[in-house]
Amino acid sequence: MDKDIIVEHRSHLLGHGMNFVANIPTVFHCHHFNLFWDQTIDDALGHELSCRIRTAAAREVFHDILAGLVTSAGASTPEERLELARTVFAAFGQGALTLDVSAAGGAALGRPLHYSHTWLEKYGGWIRRNTPADALAAGFAAAATEVAFGLPRESVQAVEHSCVARRDRECTFELSVGDATSVAGPMGRLQVERAMTDPVQGLLEDQVAPIEAGLREFSRGMLGDDRGLIQAFGLFATQTPSTYYNRSGYDALRHVNRTAPQSAPVMKALLREAGHVCVFSTFGGVLLSPEWEAMVGPIRGEPDEILAGSLAIARALGFGHWCAGEFEPGQRLVLQTPGGYESAYYVSREGRATEPMCFVLQGAALAIMQLIERVPWAERPTLNQEFYNQLFRNGLPWQAEETQCVSRGDPMCEVVVSRREPGNGVL
Amino acid sequence: MLTRDASCTRDLLWRLELPAGDDATQLADRLAASGWRDRSLLPILRDLEGPDGHRVVIVPRTGRVQLRICYVVPPDARAGAAARLAAALSQPG
Numbered sequence: 001m002d003k004d005i006i007v008e009h010r011s012h013l014l015g016h017g018m019n020f021v022a023n024i025p026t027v028f029h030c031h032h033f034n035l036f037w038d039q040t041i042d043d044a045l046g047h048e049l050s051c052r053i054r055t056a057a058a059r060e061v062f063h064d065i066l067a068g069l070v071t072s073a074g075a076s077t078p079e080e081r082l083e084l085a086r087t088v089f090a091a092f093g094q095g096a097l098t099l100d101v102s103a104a105g106g107a108a109l110g111r112p113l114h115y116s117h118t119w120l121e122k123y124g125g126w127i128r129r130n131t132p133a134d135a136l137a138a139g140f141a142a143a144a145t146e147v148a149f150g151l152p153r154e155s156v157q158a159v160e161h162s163c164v165a166r167r168d169r170e171c172t173f174e175l176s177v178g179d180a181t182s183v184a185g186p187m188g189r190l191q192v193e194r195a196m197t198d199p200v201q202g203l204l205e206d207q208v209a210p211i212e213a214g215l216r217e218f219s220r221g222m223l224g225d226d227r228g229l230i231q232a233f234g235l236f237a238t239q240t241p242s243t244y245y246n247r248s249g250y251d252a253l254r255h256v257n258r259t260a261p262q263s264a265p266v267m268k269a270l271l272r273e274a275g276h277v278c279v280f281s282t283f284g285g286v287l288l289s290p291e292w293e294a295m296v297g298p299i300r301g302e303p304d305e306i307l308a309g310s311l312a313i314a315r316a317l318g319f320g321h322w323c324a325g326e327f328e329p330g331q332r333l334v335l336q337t338p339g340g341y342e343s344a345y346y347v348s349r350e351g352r353a354t355e356p357m358c359f360v361l362q363g364a365a366l367a368i369m370q371l372i373e374r375v376p377w378a379e380r381p382t383l384n385q386e387f388y389n390q391l392f393r394n395g396l397p398w399q400a401e402e403t404q405c406v407s408r409g410d411p412m413c414e415v416v417v418s419r420r421e422p423g424n425g426v427l
Numbered sequence: 428m429l430t431r432d433a434s435c436t437r438d439l440l441w442r443l444e445l446p447a448g449d450d451a452t453q454l455a456d457r458l459a460a461s462g463w464r465d466r467s468l469l470p471i472l473r474d475l476e477g478p479d480g481h482r483v484v485i486v487p488r489t490g491r492v493q494l495r496i497c498y499v500v501p502p503d504a505r506a507g508a509a510a511r512l513a514a515a516l517s518q519p520g
Contacts, residue, residue: 117498121437125502221468231482231495234433234440288433290493294472294486380433 001083003091003223005073006239010220013192015199016338017212019239019318021092022068023189024061027242027318027341028219030235031118032281033274037245038115038135040270041252044263047131050252051138051160057247058139059146060154060184065241066147078103078148085144089137091223093230093238099141101175103149105156108141108173110134112227116165118236124165132163134171136244141173152180187243187348195347197338197411202323207308208315214295215286215316233289235282242318246345249359268359272400275363276370276392283313284371284383301377303329310368320361325414330373333417335365339406346407356402358413365415366400367392396420429513432493438505441494443513451490454516458483481512492516 009022019026029037041050066085075081082099089097095113100106110116116133123129138158145156158175162168202208222237224230230237249271256267286292287299287309296309307324314322320340327333339347342358356362370391375381399420404410432442445451455473459465463475466482473485480497494512496505 112499121439121498121502125437218468218472225466225476227499229498231439231498236498290484290486290491291472293489293491294469298489298491382431382433384436 001073001087003087005069005084006088006091006223007221009069009072011189012216013189013196015321016192016196017315017319017321018192018196018341018344020189020192021239021241022065022072024065024068025187025189025192025242025318025341025344026239027245028222028237028239028282029245029278029317030233030237030282030285031114031122032235033278034115034238034240035119035122036277037249037274038133040267040274041248042131043270044252044256044267049255050248051132051135053251054135054244054248055139055142055158056154056181057244057251058136059142059156059158060139060247061187061241061243062140062143063146063153064186064188066143070147081148082144085140085148089140089144090228092240093222093224093236094137094140094228094240095224096228097137097141099144099148101141101145101148103151103177105145105174105176108137108158108175110137110171110173111164112229113137113164113171114229114236114238116163116171117229119165121236128167129165131166132160132171133165134160134163136240137171138173139244141175145175145177151177152183154183155180184247185349187345191348192344195339195344195406197406199321199338200323200325200336200412202311202325202336203327204304204308204311204324207304208311211296211309211312212315215312218291218295219316233282233286233291235285237282242341243345245360246342247349250346250350250357271359272363272366273392275360275365276367277388278360279310279364279367279371280388280391281383282317283310283368284375286313287371287377288380288383299377301375303327303372306372306375306377307333307368310371314364319364320413331419333365333369333372335361335368335415335417337361337413339413343406343413350407352409353405353407355408356405356413357407358402358405358415361413362400362402362415365417366396366398369398369417370396373397429494429509437502438509439496439498441496441509441513443492443494443516445490445492446517451485451492452487454483454492455485455487477512479508481508483512483516
């Protein structure tokens with residue numbers, strides 16, 4: 001089975017910046033964001049419940065992707081379907097997974113896996129981890145077993161028993177078959193198209209559009225290497241179904257609202273910080289990479305250049321059709337989009353919100369202003385944790401407010417970034 | 428000259444400045460001719476993988492050369508691997 005099957009099934013909703021594989025929405029994120037996101041859910045719920053929610057999110061959405069792909073690939077036997085699953089997992093940059101399963105369950109083995117390998121890369125030198133890191137892989141293994149043997153969606157349980165991030169030799173999973181649990185509704189291209197509002201136009205479009213097209217062309221061919229990881233833009237990247245992030249994030253927030261409502265503002269702040277991490281690490285990494293230099297040229301650090309580049313990156317990687325409604329360097333940025341991967345999910349699954357719900361977008365907008373104003377691009381800075389802490393954990397000069405949100409019924413999502421007023425605690 | 432490149436974490440990414448007069452495109456062609464696997468997705472960015480899994484990423488328009496040390500190499504061995512790779516690349520073709 002060739003990984004090119006993923007390239008054949010990649011598609012894009014033009015004018016909305018949404019990417020799909022087998023008509024399921026996906027987004028490219030880097031390991032810094034992925035690890036931060038999972039840690040946020042862990043911090044909110046504790047590892048056990050967090051792991052269950054994240055595994056369930058992965059299982060649901062990978063079932064849908066694999067079910068679509070086995071049909072179009074004509075994979076009819078369990079062996080063919082498991083081989084296809086292994087190929088898909090590696091093509092997405094999630095790692096190398098071996099599945100030894102039957103209709104009654106079984107075992108899976110992973111090495112390397114994106115989450116545990118990159119956790120060791122990022123933190124292994126100074127933190128010891130006691131809990132497994134690969135809930136996404138567990139969910140995938142469960143989904144692959146369901147699809148291979150025609151089992152009901154959300155009926156296989158998977159538990160990771162050993163994990164490389166814990167200094168075990170390899171990652172191992174136990175799979176067992178039970179009753180179908182809460183079966184979530186579909187979250188595919190149709191639901192995304194229904195949730196999107198009319199395209200918007202913004203500033204700098206003559207700069208953004210060609211970069212977006214080039215990046216999209218490049219990322220269309222981005223696949224895991226022989227070991228199943230994607231090393232690109234100076235990062236480890238994955239293509240991940242956005243439902244993984246959305247379901248885990250919104251389910252966790254709902255749980256916190258129900259059980260410890262006083263902690264909900266903290267959790268929302270952490271989800272926004274995930275947007276900071278994303279823009280600092282992924283967008284920053286892209287801007288400094290040889291890939292960017294080849295497609296666009298060496299980075300100079302001019303405000304319009306960083307803004308246009310950031311908007312193009314967001315669109316090409318599947319965040320949404322981000323536009324600059326207003327931009328005054330050093331003062332104000334208004335980011336607008338006819339929905340994104342967060343609102344598409346929220347509208348389809350959660351119903352009408354009473355407050356803005358695009359937390360990654362909110363954090364990302366503020367972080368773009370930081371990239372524009374406070375990163376010395378010409379010095380080719382190293383985007384490490386120390387620099388991140390200096391930029392984002394040392395008093396932010398900006399505040400960001402999502403003034404419109406499609407999840408709330410507004411005609412677009414809009415985040416206004418402005419200078420922080422003294423004493424104002426907003427974001 | 429070999430230095431850690433922007434975004435380098437744990438010694439994975441290195442910037443190699445070629446000696447004056449050396450042509451980055453010729454380096455890419457030489458590696459491809461000697462059996463390095465061409466992983467380039469676009470002609471404007473050459474991406475070649477050697478037998479040890481290390482990659483050499485070359486931007487022909489600017490001459491930038493980035494060494495990507497294979498991530499299975501333990502972190503404390505990566506600087507040495509980068510130095511050896513840089514020395515090998517600097518040998519006349």
